[in-house]
Amino acid sequence: MNIINIEHIAKIYQVGSEEVHALRDVSLRIEKGEYVAIMGPSGSGKSTLMNILGCLDTPTRGLYEFKGVNVSEMSDNELAAIRNREIGFVFQTFNLLPRSDALHNVELPLIYAGVPAHERKEKARMALEHVGLADRIHHKPNELSGGQRQRVAIARALVTEPAIILADEPTGNLDTKTGEDIMALFNEIYEQGNTIILVTHEEYIAEHAERIIRIRDGLIERDEKVVNRYIPQKNGASKL
Amino acid sequence: MKEFLYELKEGLLISLRAIGANKARSVLTTLGIIIGVTSVVLMSTAINGIDNAFQNGVASLGSDNLYIDKWEWFNNDTPWWELRNRRNLTVEDYERYKELAKIPLAVAPTIWSFQNIRYKNRIVESIIIQGTNHEYIKTTNLTFKEGRFFNELESNSGRNVVVLGSEIAKNLFPNGYAVGEYVRIKGHKFKVVGILDEQGSWVMGNFNPDKQVFLPLQNIYKYFQSADFRSITINVRAKNSLMVEATKEEAIGIMRRVRGLKYNEPDDFSINQQEGLLNTINQTVGVIQIAGLFITGLALFVGAIGIMNIMFVSVKERTKEIGIRKAIGAKRRTILSQFITEAAIICMIGGTIGLIIALILSLVVNQFLPTSVQIDTIILAIVISIATGVVSGFAPAYTAAKLDPVEALRYE
Numbered sequence: 220m221n222i223i224n225i226e227h228i229a230k231i232y233q234v235g236s237e238e239v240h241a242l243r244d245v246s247l248r249i250e251k252g253e254y255v256a257i258m259g260p261s262g263s264g265k266s267t268l269m270n271i272l273g274c275l276d277t278p279t280r281g282l283y284e285f286k287g288v289n290v291s292e293m294s295d296n297e298l299a300a301i302r303n304r305e306i307g308f309v310f311q312t313f314n315l316l317p318r319s320d321a322l323h324n325v326e327l328p329l330i331y332a333g334v335p336a337h338e339r340k341e342k343a344r345m346a347l348e349h350v351g352l353a354d355r356i357h358h359k360p361n362e363l364s365g366g367q368r369q370r371v372a373i374a375r376a377l378v379t380e381p382a383i384i385l386a387d388e389p390t391g392n393l394d395t396k397t398g399e400d401i402m403a404l405f406n407e408i409y410e411q412g413n414t415i416i417l418v419t420h421e422e423y424i425a426e427h428a429e430r431i432i433r434i435r436d437g438l439i440e441r442d443e444k445v446v447n448r449y450i451p452q453k454n455g456a457s458k459l
Numbered sequence: 460m461k462e463f464l465y466e467l468k469e470g471l472l473i474s475l476r477a478i479g480a481n482k483a484r485s486v487l488t489t490l491g492i493i494i495g496v497t498s499v500v501l502m503s504t505a506i507n508g509i510d511n512a513f514q515n516g517v518a519s520l521g522s523d524n525l526y527i528d529k530w531e532w533f534n535n536d537t538p539w540w541e542l543r544n545r546r547n548l549t550v551e552d553y554e555r556y557k558e559l560a561k562i563p564l565a566v567a568p569t570i571w572s573f574q575n576i577r578y579k580n581r582i583v584e585s586i587i588i589q590g591t592n593h594e595y596i597k598t599t600n601l602t603f604k605e606g607r608f609f610n611e612l613e614s615n616s617g618r619n620v621v622v623l624g625s626e627i628a629k630n631l632f633p634n635g636y637a638v639g640e641y642v643r644i645k646g647h648k649f650k651v652v653g654i655l656d657e658q659g660s661w662v663m664g665n666f667n668p669d670k671q672v673f674l675p676l677q678n679i680y681k682y683f684q685s686a687d688f689r690s691i692t693i694n695v696r697a698k699n700s701l702m703v704e705a706t707k708e709e710a711i712g713i714m715r716r717v718r719g720l721k722y723n724e725p726d727d728f729s730i731n732q733q734e735g736l737l738n739t740i741n742q743t744v745g746v747i748q749i750a751g752l753f754i755t756g757l758a759l760f761v762g763a764i765g766i767m768n769i770m771f772v773s774v775k776e777r778t779k780e781i782g783i784r785k786a787i788g789a790k791r792r793t794i795l796s797q798f799i800t801e802a803a804i805i806c807m808i809g810g811t812i813g814l815i816i817a818l819i820l821s822l823v824v825n826q827f828l829p830t831s832v833q834i835d836t837i838i839l840a841i842v843i844s845i846a847t848g849v850v851s852g853f854a855p856a857y858t859a860a861k862l863d864p865v866e867a868l869r870y871e
Contacts, residue, residue, distance in 0.1 A: 275786060275864045296790045303788020314783045314868065318480040330469050331788040375787065 221284075222382050222414055223249040223272065228281030228291070229437075230267050241267040242278070243437035249383075249416065254409045256417045256425035259434035266387075268434060269418045273306055273385045274298045286382060303331050307376025311388035313368045315360045315375075321347060322356040325375045332379060346374040350404060366397035373404060383414045390424060402427050403451040427451060466796065474801040481773070488769045489809035492844055495759030496813030497820070500840045502751040504821045507836065508829035509747065513740040516658065516667065517733055523564075523697040524598060525707055526731040527556070527714060529690035533735030545727040547690035550676065552717050556693060559713045562706050564698045565597035568676060570691045572683040576672060578631040578642045586627060587671045588644060590679030591694075598696040601668060604628075606638040606653030609675060613652075617677035621649040625657040626669040647682050649674060703732070759843070762809070763851040770802050770855035781859050782867025795860040802852025803845050810844025 230242040241264045249255055259265040270276040271283060274290055277298070283291040290301060308314075315324045322343050329339035347356050350370040360368050369389060376384050386405065390398030406427065409415050417428055425431050426449045433440040478485045529545050531537055553568040560566060569591045575584045589595075593614040609620045621642060628637050628651075641648045658668050680686045697706040707730050714728050774781070781794060789797075814837060821830040 270865050273786075275868075296792070299785065299788050299790045302786060308786050310868070314779070314786070316780060316783060319476065323476075327784070328787040330473075331784075331790070331793060333465055335465075 220251050221248050222251050222286055223247070224282075224284040224287075225272075226282040228271065228278035228283060230264075230271065230276070231279045240437050242271075245281075245434075245437070245439055247432060247439065247442065249414065251382075251414055252412055253430060254405075254415045254417070254428045256419060256428035256431045257434060258419060258422070258425045258431055259440075260420060263434045264437040265418055265420075265434045267437075269385065269387055269416075272383075272416060273308060274301045299331075303328055304379060305382040307379065307381040307384045309369070309372050309376050309384065309386040309389045311391035313360070313365075313372045313392070315368060315371055317360050320357045320359050321352060321363070321371045321374075324360070324371055325378050328375060328379050342378055343374070346378040347371070349377065350374045364397075365393050366400055369393065369397075369401050370404065373401075373408075377408065377413075383416055384408065385416050385418075387418045388420070389417070390419075390421075398424075399451055406451055423449075466793065470793075470796050470800045471804070473797050474804050477773075477777075477797075477801055478804060484769060484773075485805055488766055488805055489812065491762030491765035492759075492806050492809030492847065493762075493813040493816065495755070495762035495847075496810045496840050496844050497817045498755040498758045499752070499843065500814055500817035500836060501820055501824070501830075502755045503836050503839075504817070504830040504832050505824065505828055506744065506748050506751055507831040507833055508825070510740075510744045511831045512829045513744060517736055517740065518600060523700050523703055524733055525695040525697065525703070525710060527693040527695060527710055528729055528731055529727075530731075531729040532731040533739055537729075542729075545690075546718070547687060548693065548728060549686070550691060552714075553691060553693050555717045556710070556713050559716070560695070560709060562698065562702060562709055564696045565594050565694075566696070567591050567595035567598050567694045568691045569595065569694055570676060570679050570689060572679050572689075574644050574683060576627065576631065576642055576644050578640065581631050583627055583630050588679065588683065589671050589673045590676035591673060592676055595673065595694065598694040599668075601658070602656045604654045604656045606651070608653055608673070614675045617675050617681065619647065619649045619678065620652045620674065622653040622655065622673040623651060624655050624667075624669045624671045626667075627672055628654045644672075644674075645682055647678075649678075707732070759847060763847045766802055766806060766848060767851040767855060770798060770852050771858070773801075774798065774855045774859040777859075778862065778867050778870040781862050782864050782870065785862070785864035786868060791860040794862075795856045798856030798859050799849055799852040802856070803848035806844045806848030806851075807841065810841055810847075813844070814840045 225248070226246050228242060228245050229240065232239040232241055245264075245268060257265050257268060267276070271278050274285070274293075275298075277283075277293070278291055281291065282289065285301060285305065290298065293301070302308075316327070319327075322340065325346050326339045326343035329342060334342070344353075344356060347353060350373050352367060352370055352374065355363060355367060358367075360371070363371065373389075384405075389405070390401055393401060402424065405415060405417070415428070417425070419425050426445055426447075429445050429448055430443070431445055432442045526532070527548065529548055530542055550568055553566070557566050569589055571590070572588045573585050574588050575582055576586060576588075577583075593609055593611045596608040604625065606622070608622055609618070612618075613620050621644070623631070623637060623642075631637065631642060632640070637651045637654055640651050642651060643649070655668060676691075695706060695710060697703045710730055711726065715726065718727055720727065784794065817840075818832060821832060824830050
């Protein structure tokens with residue numbers, strides 16, 4: 220089943236009097252349970268593509284169907300609802316609320332989804348347990364290491380049981396070993412049947428996925444299966 | 460409804476978190492509102508107090524009263540020289556009026572004189588000495604702290620007896636025990652027979668019974684001034700407020716007869732009413748009210764601008780946070796209400812503190828000026844402060860709500 224179906228989308232920004240074609244003509248399909256990496260150098264349009272895939276932005280033209288629903292012409296509020304229920308974001312800079320503890324950060328999407336307090340606290344706790352942070356639920360981001368922060372972010376992404384996990388350079392701010400841990404966590408999430416879209420510019424990270432889409436100058440350059448997928452090993456230091 | 464309550468509750472919790480996270484700033488912001496609300500509340504309690512004092516003052520004189528006088532008290536339609544040229548009202552006029560008038564509850568003549576009053580080495584200078592008769596007390600609502608008003612016998616025979624207003628009594632007899640003592644007015648001895656309760660109508664100036672003394676009318680002529688020196692005033696009390704108009708009509712008819720006026724001659728007397736006094740008071744209080752509330756309103760307005768300013772800064776500073784919230788599913792409305800709620804809570808806290816300060820201060824001010832705290836003032840203060848928050852929070856909140864999530868997330 221297609222979760223994402225994109226046909227001939229383009230995104231054009233107006234910068235002063237100049238038109239910038241961030242995406243020229245992109246079509247792609249992503250199925251449920253896939254692990255896809257979107258790769259490209261900076262300026263290639265991969266961030267724009269990710270914003271559109273994540274319903275943070277809408278294409279200038281073209282069709283974007285998410286689970287069979289046309290989202291390319293949705294209003295801001297409708298997009299917010301899709302993001303809330305269907306998409307779990309993991310960012311390079313974690314993007315946690317700095318003054319809230321891990322539990323509150325994880326339950327935040329559930330607050331916006333209207334889940335009653337006791338139920339969402341339970342779900343948030345379970346999500347944090349899932350990423351190995353059961354003993355850190357009342358720590359604030361500045362009391363956590365980079366890897367731990369990213370795991371809080373992953374727990375936040377997972378807590379609403381979204382249709383896709385959208386990870387934008389999730390290891391970009393982490394050292395290699397911690398990055399490895401995070402990639403192992405993604406692998407585990409993937410093996411549990413989740414759909415993951417990974418945006419990266421590192422070949423090595425992209426090879427964790429089973430499919431790589433390469434973007435250059437606003438067009439898809441190549442879309443290929445990974446023959447020899449890199450399966451990360453659980454690092455002894457982590458609590459997975 | 461359920462959804463709304465959920466959002467309200469979560470909105471409140473989120474706002475409280477944000478306020479708690481920026482304590483120093485929240486306190487400073489609140490200060491503006493505290494000052495604004497304090498001044499508004501204080502001003503309005505003072506205005507209520509002044510208003511009450513006026514109303515009480517009027518009430519102590521009796522609210523269903525007419526005053527037949529040579530002078531017109533409040534309306535200045537008639538030129539003053541015409542009033543001056545009117546014949547004085549005399550005790551005889553009073554007696555004939557009293558004989559003919561059927562509807563009034565009570566009537567009494569009054570005449571006043573400025574004199575000093577002394578007891579031993581204590582003296583109160585230039586007070587109003589009211590000469591009247593025993594009927595006078597029935598035309599007022601005055602009550603006694605001690606003793607009584609002078610009686611018919613004392614009045615008719617012109618005994619040297621006197622009733623003291625509370626302030627006069629306080630000044631002459633700081634230790635009390637005034638009844639039965641003799642005070643001197645212009646060298647003549649008068650026996651104190653009664654002391655009035657404090658009427659608290661200081662705003663009434665010379666009308667204030669606290670600062671007057673009362674004695675039989677003939678004594679004024681006997682000791683202080685001749686009968687033609689000043690016109691008397693006839694105090695008339697109607698049976699009730701519905702009878703005021705009829706009493707007035709009757710009084711005009713009788714007085715025209717008493718004064719021997721022909722049908723084509725205008726009245727050479729005026730029937731004065733509390734209403735005139737009330738109008739004057741209400742106008743005065745109205746002006747004070749508008750001026751006072753305008754000035755204190757400015758203070759609140761400055762506070763509101765402060766809130767708006769801070770909220771704009773806060774939105775700018777929390778752009779990233781707004782981006783995160785939007786990315787994980789906060790709708791525009793949610794962000795809008797989050798920031799408005801935040802501003803409203805800050806203002807409500809400020810308003811409550813301001814209210815408490817104002818109430819404490821009004822107790823202090825009450826030592827010098829009368830203040831009156833009314834429940835509607837309290838409700839108004841809270842409502843005003845919340846409304847201030849909502850209004851001043853709206854523009855910043857709207858800015859926050861319409862931020863583009865992509866841009867906001869990129870903001871550092």
